[in-house]
Amino acid sequence: MVRVAPINLTFNPKTLWFDPGELEIEKDMPVVVRTARGTEFGIAASEVIEVPEEQVRALKSALRPVERIATEEDVERAREMEEKSRDALPIFKEMAREAHEDMHPVSVEFLLDGDKAVFYFEAEERI
Structure with missing residues (x-):
């Protein structure tokens, strides 16, 4: 099983999966993620979940990292x-x-x- 963080980005209607690393992420928690476009702000759609490795391998690209839990400065x-x-x-x-x-x-x-x-x-x- 692989840990993933389901994250909602502002202009993307889909919930995307990111690699949470060792972070403990709760639902509705603001986060900073790295995407192909750059650094983006997002909101956790749920807590970190575990999914089968096959599902992660079936994705179009590798999981990108959650950089950090958003700080007050990030939110501002x-x-x-x-x-x-x-x-x-x-x-x-x-x-x-x-x-x-x-x-x-x-x-x-x-x-x-x-x-x-x-x-x-x-x-x-x-x-």
Whole structure:
């Protein structure tokens, strides 16, 4: 059996599994995780669970680590990035309107480090 931490990230509708290492994680606990995109803030969907090794091997990629239980500074930083994301959306909408009328901005997400932003939009055709 393999220990996994089910974590919910803000802009991902799925609960993702991470390697908790030796951390004891409880449901609803804020955590900092490492993803392919960078450092992200998440909330534990449940306590650490044990799953069969076959399930972990069947995943598309190896389990990424839970870096740490979020500190108060991490929680505050996540709030700041959420606010920065909300503030960026009207600017994104204006830029999209000028660049391509078929681009419909949905949201902006700043990762926890603040050094990367992801811009989400809808369009009938590829833009």
